[in-house]
Amino acid sequence: MIRVENLSAFYGKAQALRDVSLHVDEGETIAIVGANGAGKSTLLDSIMGLVRNTGSITMDGQDITGRKPADMVRMGIGYAPERFNLFPHMTVRDNLLVGAYTARDEIEKNMAAVHRLFPRLAEREGQETSTQSGGERQMVSLGRALMTNPRVLLVDEPTIGLAPKVCVEIAEVLKRLSAERGLTVIVTEQNTNFALSLASRLYVLEGGHVTAEGTADELSKDDQLAKSYFGA
Ligand SMILES: Nc1ncnc2c1ncn2[C@@H]1O[C@H](COP(=O)(O)OP(=O)(O)O)[C@@H](O)[C@H]1O
Ligand SMILES: [Mg+2]
Incomplete structure (x- = not known):
């Protein structure tokens, strides 16, 4: 439904994202996991047209690169920053x-x-x-x-600063939205357990670059990744 290809993003001369590619299918929930400063907010801001970027973004096969935030909202993208x-x-x-x-x-x-x-x-x-x-x-x-x-919801670190019980409530709501409305969701998180409880696929973002992607099972086979992100 949404496909991002070779997205790079810039704050003045500083580059915050480098060649990020990802996609989300209709009704799917994906997670972008990464530490502080990895570029998670920049990625969602870029999709919304809030940060200067290069590369391409398509929605339902239509090129929406460079559209303004209000146009993105009209196209059916909701953003919880x-x-x-x-x-x-x-x-x-x-x-x-x-x-x-x-x-x-x-x-x-x-x-x-x-x-x-x-x-x-x-x-x-x-x-x-x-x-x-x-x-x-x-x-x-x-x-x-x-x-x-x-039709698509972008959610930036919804569990930041919240108690575990409240995180579970938020996860339940996002699951309901997906099950009942077929909502497509892109969620960013540092809380990997939360991300794993929701997403069918995950992307690992490090230093503005995607360093791994796959299902939870696929990612947990990589020992180094499992140690860094999945507490294993
Ligand atoms: N408004 C801004 N101006 C300049 N640099 C920024 C700005 N916002 C973020 N950055 C830089 O971009 C990088 C990615 O930041 P950010 O997307 O906020 O990461 P995350 O959301 O994963 O913590 C960091 O190096 C950060 O310092
Ligand atoms: Mg952020």
């Missing part, structure tokens, strides 16, 4: 509405779907996000990305 980027002094409901700017006709329908997925957000509609727990804020961030009813 790292550190949420919520408006802390706005309510849960208003933060969700911010995500709906390209889908104004379907706001109530999409809001109802987000509330079904995260009943707690319905209960806490009027609460300022600054007073919420980390897990609740992650739910608002995911909910906001879903307010356009996307």
